[in-house]
Amino acid sequence: MNLSRVLLLALGLAVATDLVSLAAGFDPGHVVAKPLLMPLLAAWAALRRAPRPLLAALLFGWGGDVLLLSDAEPAFLAGMASFAAGHVCYLVLFARNGSRYAVPRARAGLLAVGYATALVTTVALLRPDLPADLRVPVAAYSLLLTAMAYGAATRLGLFTGLGGALFLLSDTLIATGVAEWPQPPRPDFWIMLTYIAAQALLVLGTLGALNARRAPAATYGEMRAV
Numbered sequence: 001m002n003l004s005r006v007l008l009l010a011l012g013l014a015v016a017t018d019l020v021s022l023a024a025g026f027d028p029g030h031v032v033a034k035p036l037l038m039p040l041l042a043a044w045a046a047l048r049r050a051p052r053p054l055l056a057a058l059l060f061g062w063g064g065d066v067l068l069l070s071d072a073e074p075a076f077l078a079g080m081a082s083f084a085a086g087h088v089c090y091l092v093l094f095a096r097n098g099s100r101y102a103v104p105r106a107r108a109g110l111l112a113v114g115y116a117t118a119l120v121t122t123v124a125l126l127r128p129d130l131p132a133d134l135r136v137p138v139a140a141y142s143l144l145l146t147a148m149a150y151g152a153a154t155r156l157g158l159f160t161g162l163g164g165a166l167f168l169l170s171d172t173l174i175a176t177g178v179a180e181w182p183q184p185p186r187p188d189f190w191i192m193l194t195y196i197a198a199q200a201l202l203v204l205g206t207l208g209a210l211n212a213r214r215a216p217a218a219t220y221g222e223m224r225a226v
């Protein structure tokens with residue numbers, strides 16, 4: 001069995017352990033499994049020749065994962081900052097490796113309106129219920145997160161777009177919890193489920209788009225060699 005498969009199996013085991021632990025309310029399982037998720041995904045992506053900004057985004061995600069294991073407010077702010085740095089890395093990734101023509105211009109415009117509306121509405125509704133010292137950081141983070149989700153949807157295709165949307169959903173669930181809005185049963189399970197799916201789709205979508213571009217170049221090189 002090659003290393004890529006070993007990493008994929010280890011990642012699958014870590015995901016299953018984390019989600020089952022959250023569903024069962026077994027905190028030690030979550031504490032052990034959560035810090036393993038992004039390093040394993042990053043290692044697998046590295047073997048697939050992932051661009052450096054993608055790997056950096058995953059590692060900043062790992063930093064946020066670890067910091068958010070604590071309920072203390074300083075850890076929450078530091079975790080949010082780590083995720084924000086990851087979103088900056090994703091934006092760099094989309095700028096360097098994405099295509100302005102990945103979706104039609106009309107669809108990109110509709111997505112811009114939709115994401116802008118979601119951002120303004122969510123920030124406005126959350127603001128009164130957030131602690132005063134978190135209102136500005138959450139608003140700034142939300143702007144960066146929404147920009148990442150929009151870039152994912154318009155630069156690298158369907159899978160990355162779904163990944164960005166799920167990342168937005170996952171972090172919105174966290175924000176509504178901080179604001180003490182009504183939550184679904186086992187909210188941490190849904191937060192992690194959408195977050196893991198988001199990061200996986202961002203990785204798969206990016207690698208798929210880049211591999212599709214490499215294939216015609218390889219074919220052209222083979223034809224020239226003949």
